[in-house]
Amino acid sequence: MKATIERATLLKSLGHVQSVVERRNTIPILSNVLIDASADGTIRLMATDLDLQIVENVQAQVEVAGATTVSAHTLFDIARKLPEGSQVRIEAADGKMLVQAGRARFNLQTLPRDDFPVIAEGPLPTSFELPATALVQIIDKTRFAISTEETRYYLNGIFLHVAEDPAPVLKAAATDGHRLARVTVARPDGAEGMPDIIIPRKCIAELRKLLDEVDGSVHIDLSPSKIRFDLGNAVLTSKLIDGTFPDYSRVIPTGNDKLLKIDPRSFEEGVDRVATIATEKTRAVKMAVEKDKITLSVTSPENGTAAEEVPGDYSSAPIEIGFNARYLLDILGQIEGDSVEVHLADAAAPTLIREGEKATALYVLMPMRV
The missing domain is CATH 3.10.150.10 (DNA Polymerase III, subunit A, domain 2)
Structure with missing residues (x-):
């Protein structure tokens, strides 16, 4: 096999395929990427961990068609360190692969392509x-x-x-x-x-x-x-x-009748601020919800206490409920609009969070005892 390929093209494609390859492999061939150059100027790169397989086609100048397998992470690291804009020449023969760009030359060990496993798809109806x-x-x-x-x-x-x-x-x-x-x-x-x-x-x-x-x-x-x-x-x-x-x-609640409407950004920032002192183990933040006002608070035996008031739209009976701050922040980070609906029932029941009735996404969060 003999081919020449642009470094940027090779690097981008190797970046995709090498991340499928596990760092530690008991089967040596699974550490490799299959490089298959065909006469029409296409190079096929393929990697697998036996559960997941990726195949990517890139354009190159192919002088001699052929295929081999070489260490995916090593080739990726080489491509990463080669000068920008360089043309990379690859030649494979007799269990070795020569990689050449500018004045840099690498001779890499290869394994035969026939040993490379392919996931048998079977019919996909x-x-x-x-x-x-x-x-x-x-x-x-x-x-x-x-x-x-x-x-x-x-x-x-x-x-x-x-x-x-x-x-x-x-x-x-x-x-x-x-x-x-x-x-x-x-x-x-x-x-x-x-x-x-x-x-x-x-x-x-x-x-x-x-x-x-x-x-x-x-x-x-x-x-x-x-x-x-x-x-x-x-x-x-x-x-x-x-x-x-x-x-x-x-587990998706249907009877949560206490509705809180709140700006997701100010809610997210408030939770993030008070959670600064939460201990890594519990990460619990308490929400005391009363008419049009939410008080967020954290009590940490080691660090002290924190509290912040956030305005919101709420007219039901007051409620106190606790959540894992990280879980709450993960959900709020997905809300794109300027209002989020929090449907509450009581301090022990799952809470429903969504942008609105028509929103494509909904989230359910289990409360914590605080």
């Missing part, structure tokens, strides 16, 4: 398109609530399912047991009858990075066990989490 902007919204507004507890592996991703609500919709939800985030979008054509799926956290993170460079729509194909995202130059394929997501609709 459900097929539809989603605008990249809708996928970004789904990910950004839910992924902070994905659980990191490995024992509850079925919560380690975003749950996607279709429903009649009463119009056909596609819903995305994530929860860690303390908070829940759900986004609803119109059901795309082709998604009817799709199986309920849980997309793993790592796949979500890689997809979100790639979406920054996509205009238009993303083509999605899926089965009950695999999903593939076609993003134009890049294709991301992932296994899905084999588990049952809990019936989260049961």
Whole structure:
């Protein structure tokens, strides 16, 4: 194989594929990226961790077609340190790969391409398109609530399912047991009858990075066990989490009759300020809500006390309730409008937070004892 490629093109593509590769691998080939140069001037870069696979095509000048595999992180680090604007020449033969740019030369060890594993997709019967902007919204507004507890592996991703609500919709939800985030979008054509799926956290993170460079729509194909995202130059394929997501609709409160309307920015800043003295362990902030006034307070045995008043629109009976400050800030950070609705019941019941009745996203937060 002999090819020449612009450093910027190589670096950008390697940046995408190398992040799939785990730093520590017991199987050496999984540390490598597959580089496949074809005579039509396309180089295909591919990396996998056996659960997630990314393939990206880049343009290059290919003199001799061929394929090899080389350490993904090493090649990425080399490309990062090469001079800007340089042309990178790569040649592979006899178990070695020569990387040359300007006066720099690197001779790298390679492994045969035939040893490189490929995820067998099998048939992916459900097929539809989603605008990249809708996928970004789904990910950004839910992924902070994905659980990191490995024992509850079925919560380690975003749950996607279709429903009649009463119009056909596609819903995305994530929860860690303390908070829940759900986004609803119109059901795309082709998604009817799709199986309920849980997309793993790592796949979500890689997809979100790639979406920054996509205009238009993303083509999605899926089965009950695999999903593939076609993003134009890049294709991301992932296994899905084999588990049952809990019936989260049961925890979404419907009878919370105490409505607080508040400016999300002043609320967020107030919570952030008083939480400065909260201990790392509890991070509890108390909200005392009375007519058109919210008093935020934190009491820390080590650091002292803090309080701040924030104006709001409230006319129900006074209530005191406590929340984990970080969880509350995560939710407020997703609110884009200039008003947020906080639906309260009592100090022990889940609280519903949303921008308004028509908002695509809603959040549920469990209170804390303070």
